[in-house]
Amino acid sequence: MKLTRPNPANLARVADFDEWLRHxxxxxxxxxxxxxxxxxxxxxxxxxxxxxVYEDADNFYARFEIPGVKKEDVKLELRDxxxxxxxxxxxxxGEDEQSYSLSRSVSVPDSVAEDRISAKLDNGLLTVxxxxxxxxxxxxxxxx
Amino acid sequence: xxxxxxxxxxxxxxxxxxxxxxxKPRYSTSASDQVYTIKxxxxxxxxxxxxxxxxxxxxxxxxxxxxxxxxxxxxxxxxLNDLGYALRLRLNAPxxxxxxxxxxxxxxxxxxxxxxEAAKPRQIAVN
Numbered sequence: 001m002k003l004t005r006p007n008p009a010n011l012a013r014v015a016d017f018d019e020w021l022r023h024x025x026x027x028x029x030x031x032x033x034x035x036x037x038x039x040x041x042x043x044x045x046x047x048x049x050x051x052x053v054y055e056d057a058d059n060f061y062a063r064f065e066i067p068g069v070k071k072e073d074v075k076l077e078l079r080d081x082x083x084x085x086x087x088x089x090x091x092x093x094g095e096d097e098q099s100y101s102l103s104r105s106v107s108v109p110d111s112v113a114e115d116r117i118s119a120k121l122d123n124g125l126l127t128v129x130x131x132x133x134x135x136x137x138x139x140x141x142x143x144x
Numbered sequence: 145x146x147x148x149x150x151x152x153x154x155x156x157x158x159x160x161x162x163x164x165x166x167x168k169p170r171y172s173t174s175a176s177d178q179v180y181t182i183k184x185x186x187x188x189x190x191x192x193x194x195x196x197x198x199x200x201x202x203x204x205x206x207x208x209x210x211x212x213x214x215x216x217x218x219x220x221x222x223x224l225n226d227l228g229y230a231l232r233l234r235l236n237a238p239x240x241x242x243x244x245x246x247x248x249x250x251x252x253x254x255x256x257x258x259x260x261e262a263a264k265p266r267q268i269a270v271n
Contacts, residue, residue, distance in 0.1 A: 052224045054217035061217060065187035065224060067251035091172075124187035124251015 051086060051105035058088040062106055067124035069102075074126060076119055081108045085118070086125065149173060149180070149203065149233040166206070166230035174231075177265060180257040186229055187216055187251040194253060198239070205231040205253065238262070242258070 054061040066074065066087040071124040083106045090099045108114070110133045119128045151168075170185040186194060186207045193208040209228040213219070238260040246255045 050215070050223040051221070052219065053221040054213055054219050056214075056216045056218065060220075061213070061245075063213070063224065065251075067185040067187040069250065121250075123189060123191070124185070 047100065047102045049087070049102045051104055051106065053106070055132075058132060060109065060112060060132065062128045062130065064104065064120070064126040064128075065124060066102060066126050069121075069124070071121050074119070074121060076117070076128065078108070078114055078117065081110070081114075082106070083108050083128070083130075085128065087126075149182070149235045151231075151233060163228050165227050167225065167227045169205070169229040169231055171209070171231060171233075178259060180237070181234070182233065182255045182257070184229075184231060184253040184255070185251065186248075186253055189251065190231070194245075194248060196253075196255065198241055198244060201235045201239070203233045203235060203255070203257070205255070207228070207253075215232065 026045050040046045043112045049066070052063040055062075062083070062085075064085055064087075066089070069087040070090070073090065075084075075086045075088075075137065077084045077086070084103065085101045085106075086101055088099055088101050090097055092098075109131060111132050113133045119126060121127075171263060172183045174181045182203070184205050189207040190211065195206045197204040197206075207229040208269065209226055235257070240258040242259045243258045244255070246253060248254075
């Protein structure tokens with residue numbers, strides 16, 4: 001009988017390519033409508049934010065919908081390669097102000113340059129840009 | 145809370161040739177003696193893509209599909225919906241159409257509908 005062993009080099013390549021897909025998020029997938037949950041359980045339980053994740057040659061991008069949230073009420077925290085976005089939503093009705101928080105944690109691939117992560121809030125759409133480290137970028141080498 | 149409006153059963157009138165599907169946005173309503181306020185959540189929609197209409201006591205809000213991610217971005221994981229928004233609300237009280245106003249900030253559209261003078265509650269003195 002002949003045993004064939006998987007080629008470790010090949011495995012490593014697949015894992016690298018699949019980095020986000022393998023363990024992109026903690027917990028279960030969320031659905032956009034979960035905004036309501038925060039209201040239902042009260043202000044102490046953050047509702048889960050839905051997200052889209054993209055990549056191009058230079059960066060990973062994570063997008064979150066947070067309508068009605070001011071820039072100063074958005075908190076981004078990076079800890080143990082886990083990026084947590086928390087948005088505090090304040091709703092005024094007359095004299096009363098209600099607030100509840102929306103949150104989502106996304107695990108960040110090793111190839112991200114943590115010190116260069118940036119975020120932009122535009123019309124209630126938050127885009128977090130996670131730059132890839134220089135040496136992990138795809139390079140094309142010309143054949144002479 | 146006083147309800148000022150009910151979702152209209154009439155389907156939104158899509159412009160001819162526009163076969164894009166639309167979804168209903170999240171919204172909330174509140175009322176005072178003077179005005180009705182309707183808040184509609186339209187995240188990611190640019191201001192100039194929002195249209196508001198008022199016809200025969202039906203308020204309609206339409207917002208084009210929000211700007212898609214640049215084509216060079218490769219999607220790895222999708223949860224958000226890219227469809228445009230359409231909302232139609234039938235109002236239960238007479239509105240002063242000329243003083244209808246709207247404000248769009250941080251992806252939330254706030255529409256203020258002043259109640260017509262004649263429809264406001266009046267106090268009648270007992271002699």
